Amino acid sequence: MKYCGQCGELLLLNQGNRNRAKMICPNCKWKWYSNPVPIVVVLVSAGKDNIVYVRQNQYPKGVWSLVSGYVNRGESAEAAAVREVREETGLDTKVEKFMGSIVSNNAPDDIYLMFHCKVIDGKLKAGDDADEVKIAPVSIDELVTNSVAEKMVIDFQNELKYTGGV
Numbered sequence: 001m002k003y004c005g006q007c008g009e010l011l012l013l014n015q016g017n018r019n020r021a022k023m024i025c026p027n028c029k030w031k032w033y034s035n036p037v038p039i040v041v042v043l044v045s046a047g048k049d050n051i052v053y054v055r056q057n058q059y060p061k062g063v064w065s066l067v068s069g070y071v072n073r074g075e076s077a078e079a080a081a082v083r084e085v086r087e088e089t090g091l092d093t094k095v096e097k098f099m100g101s102i103v104s105n106n107a108p109d110d111i112y113l114m115f116h117c118k119v120i121d122g123k124l125k126a127g128d129d130a131d132e133v134k135i136a137p138v139s140i141d142e143l144v145t146n147s148v149a150e151k152m153v154i155d156f157q158n159e160l161k162y163t164g165g166v
């Protein structure tokens, strides 16, 4: 955001306290807070020991990820997680667990909300934003190193170890 949303004046950066950077219009005092954008990332478990992977053609060869997407205005994060899974994979799921949130130092404009959802119905089929989808054993082998997806799968693997199954 560079110009005032109200009067069009050039905004000035005001590095406020508590790390809340905001832009202020010197003319009409309109403020713009650079709040982060919430993104849901969803680990979808399908039966015992399998999860759902998605792939876009733009990814490097052999690289897969998990379902992810933006939260719509007026939508809960849980509803966004279930909707994104349906849109990308054709599967109906229910939220099993909120796995926490992550903010990356490299991308402070985004906040990732991590969910574990379980398949309850539907037929696997690549939809919006996914070129390929598959159900395969729980593994980090085809995920990007240090990605949010990788962290989630590692957490999930640890959970499986302690509980002995999904």
Ligand SMILES: [Zn+2]
Binding pocket: 004, 005, 006, 007, 008, 009, 025, 026, 027, 028, 029, 030
């Ligand atoms: Zn203004």
